Amino acid sequence: MASSDSNDDALASRIMKYVTSKGSDLPPFPGDDVESLPSDYEYEEGLEDEEEEIEEISEMDLLGHLDASMPPLLLAQELFNEDVDAKPFKVLTADNANDLFQQGYTILEDVMDLSVMKEVRQWGIHLYKNGQMDKASEKHNVEEDPFRDGNARGDYTIWVSPGSVFLKQSSALKHCVDWFSKVLHEDLAKIVHLNGQAEYQLAYYPPDPSHYERHRDSFPISDRNDKDQRRVTAIVYFNSEWEQGDGGELRIFDKGMGDEEEKQMDVAPKAGRCVVFLSGVMDHAVLPAFRERIALTSWYR
Ligand SMILES: O=C(O)CCC(=O)C(=O)O
Numbered sequence: 001m002a003s004s005d006s007n008d009d010a011l012a013s014r015i016m017k018y019v020t021s022k023g024s025d026l027p028p029f030p031g032d033d034v035e036s037l038p039s040d041y042e043y044e045e046g047l048e049d050e051e052e053e054i055e056e057i058s059e060m061d062l063l064g065h066l067d068a069s070m071p072p073l074l075l076a077q078e079l080f081n082e083d084v085d086a087k088p089f090k091v092l093t094a095d096n097a098n099d100l101f102q103q104g105y106t107i108l109e110d111v112m113d114l115s116v117m118k119e120v121r122q123w124g125i126h127l128y129k130n131g132q133m134d135k136a137s138e139k140h141n142v143e144e145d146p147f148r149d150g151n152a153r154g155d156y157t158i159w160v161s162p163g164s165v166f167l168k169q170s171s172a173l174k175h176c177v178d179w180f181s182k183v184l185h186e187d188l189a190k191i192v193h194l195n196g197q198a199e200y201q202l203a204y205y206p207p208d209p210s211h212y213e214r215h216r217d218s219f220p221i222s223d224r225n226d227k228d229q230r231r232v233t234a235i236v237y238f239n240s241e242w243e244q245g246d247g248g249e250l251r252i253f254d255k256g257m258g259d260e261e262e263k264q265m266d267v268a269p270k271a272g273r274c275v276v277f278l279s280g281v282m283d284h285a286v287l288p289a290f291r292e293r294i295a296l297t298s299w300y301r
């Protein structure tokens, strides 16, 4: 790995510790306008140590700085294995692997049976109506984090790890989590270097309409030993007969290698569709959903 990469990673992990993030405006720094300083202004020794300022910038601004120093796709490509062609997949194709490497995302269709999808949708709606899901924006009481802000996301979520009681009560949901944890995980591990950890989350978007603002699921990394950052995000949708006006599309922002204008791709959350993308690379958002929208997301580290 080139030394500039490890410098960037070191920079990112240092900066990450300081990320708080309300608003993106940096506080005015008195030194910015030298003219306005009194002519007898004197630098007080020792002041610097005592009053060291930590600049607060938003997560998206920080990502912007990191991306400018190194395209995140280029970093993430270092996580890919070389001998991919030699390994047979269960559900992915060589095209999926290629798309993931070249553009940072890929889409699979019809990954679940219709009956399974209908049952998971009903189960998700039931869990929400029964008050068993948490409003995602309120889950962690971190005031400064825009992604915990009710304006940033309107979904309700529940963690569904393989031992979860919510899987014991729904064989269809268990089937889906098994697919994520056994089938897709194994295929992805043939393509990308993964360390084995995974998280699964069922999400319900109420049709009020609710949305999720543009964000990224992790910071870009190239370090295979990293334990903190999510590497791959996979989402399966459970919404049959989804029509154009129902909204709720997943908008993917494609910056490529940063040398062309950013492109946008809107993906309807249709039943059986699975979107897979590199967590530290692709900004994405959920557009306002006018029908109940159910999704199961998996993050692999
Ligand atoms: O449900 C989706 O399409 C995306 C959800 C998402 O971005 C997230 O939960 O981080």
Ligand SMILES: [Fe+2]
Residues within 6 Å of the ligand: 215, 216, 217, 284
């Ligand atoms: Fe996300």
